[in-house]
Amino acid sequence: MTLATQTPNDDRGSVDVRQRFFIEDSPVRGDVVRLSRSYATTIAQKAYPEAIKRLLGEMLTAASLLIGTVKIDGHLSIQLQSSDSDSLLNWAMAECNQDGVIRALASWKAETDEQIHAWDKMTLADEAFAELGSTGQGVLFINIQPDGGEAYQGIVERTHDTLSECLAHYQKQSAQIPTLINLASDGLQAGGILVQMLPRTAEEAYEIEQNEDAGIDDDLWIRLSVLTRTVKDEELTTLDANEIIYRLYNEESVVAPDPVALAFGCTCSREKCATAIEQIGEAEALDILEEQNGTFEMDCGFCGEVYTFDKDNVTAIFAE
Known part of the structure; x- marks a missing residue:
């Protein structure tokens, strides 16, 4: 599909999508993510303060964008961890797998009236992000876990006051790839755009070197950078992914494959809970049962599913 020749109102289905696009005959690629139902389902699991709701929306969008930049069968997660005991935000994480299944979770302090009042005054994602501490404080991670493979964790330097700028800086510094995010x-809704200028292959570089008339657009990245920075927050959260691409780059030769649908999902299970019980040991598990009148519950923070175990269940776990 060449977006330069389509109308802006061409709607290709679900709002919850990652739409990839390429600029023809160039090393530039990008993705637009739009989240609505899946994001609403995620933040409905807990009574999050408004600022954390918005931060989780940005994190879910970022994870959905970044997994499109790596070729894995597995999942990618973004994690924020405060290094300040006085911070109101303990930690937050968002995850997306290669099939477009997303989920997120956060922990925050709201035990006192002062803390609750502080959250009530915050309405922006950047305010929740600032609870990591000042620039240089707090920790950001990108975790990549291939199915059946070795996990990779990248530490994202806290160089800016927004999540998007920190992630763009990380991509440029670690992967040496100019990136806009x-x-x-x-x-209520979330969205985002990522644009990258990938390195040319040795074959492409040789062809350009041998052919001065290869038609290389030296100003393309500068032009795209200016255009991408003009997108407004309300456009990213309300417009169809294709319309965003069209509005920004309708004078470029843009090609887009079929979008990837995104949806809320969880990987919790009774079997995983049983594994956790195994790790604490039979004696301690039985002690917990006694303290809680013969049953205890394990609930999933991501989806709210509750798994109940009694003495027979615990005994069966350790009898296997």
């Missing part, structure tokens, strides 16, 4: 969330 815009993220937005209004507490």
